[in-house]
Amino acid sequence: AIDPNFDTNREKVGEENGVAVWGPVEPPEKLGIHGTHVAVDYDICLADGACLENCPVDVFTWVDTPDHPVSEVKVEPTNEDQCIDCMLCVDICPVDAIDVDAS
Ligand code: SF4
Ligand code: F3S
Numbered sequence: 001a002i003d004p005n006f007d008t009n010r011e012k013v014g015e016e017n018g019v020a021v022w023g024p025v026e027p028p029e030k031l032g033i034h035g036t037h038v039a040v041d042y043d044i045c046l047a048d049g050a051c052l053e054n055c056p057v058d059v060f061t062w063v064d065t066p067d068h069p070v071s072e073v074k075v076e077p078t079n080e081d082q083c084i085d086c087m088l089c090v091d092i093c094p095v096d097a098i099d100v101d102a103s
Contacts, residue, residue, distance in 0.1 A: 001096035002041040006033050017063065017076045028067035035077035037101055038089070044097040047071035051089035051098060057082045059089075 003009055006022050010033065013023035022033040031042035038059055052060040052075050059082055060075040085102040
């Protein structure tokens with residue numbers, strides 16, 4: 001599962017598609033955690049899609065991650081600023097790849 005304390009345990013190494021990326025990042029195998037308020041662990045996400053299909057405010061967007069060992073697409077929390085903290089994505093992800101900081 002995603003580390004809910006990633007923002008203290010990891011370093012922000014850059015931005016992609018307008019969201020923060022938390023390392024380590026060593027493409028194509030290691031892609032880090034994407035997002036801050038809504039965070040997706042790219043090394044855990046297996047592209048189930050339930051988060052994207054069910055988010056009431058369309059926070060997520062598919063992005064290509066060619067040659068990643070787990071899946072070749074991932075969800076980017078591009079609209080994380082719109083999140084209403086319903087926690088649906090956190091509850092529905094089969095591999096616990098998402099953390100939402102509702103505090
Ligand atoms: Fe969307 Fe709810 Fe997840 Fe926020 S917590 S990203 S609103 S599904
Ligand atoms: Fe990935 Fe989980 Fe969404 S596997 S696509 S973060 S439901």
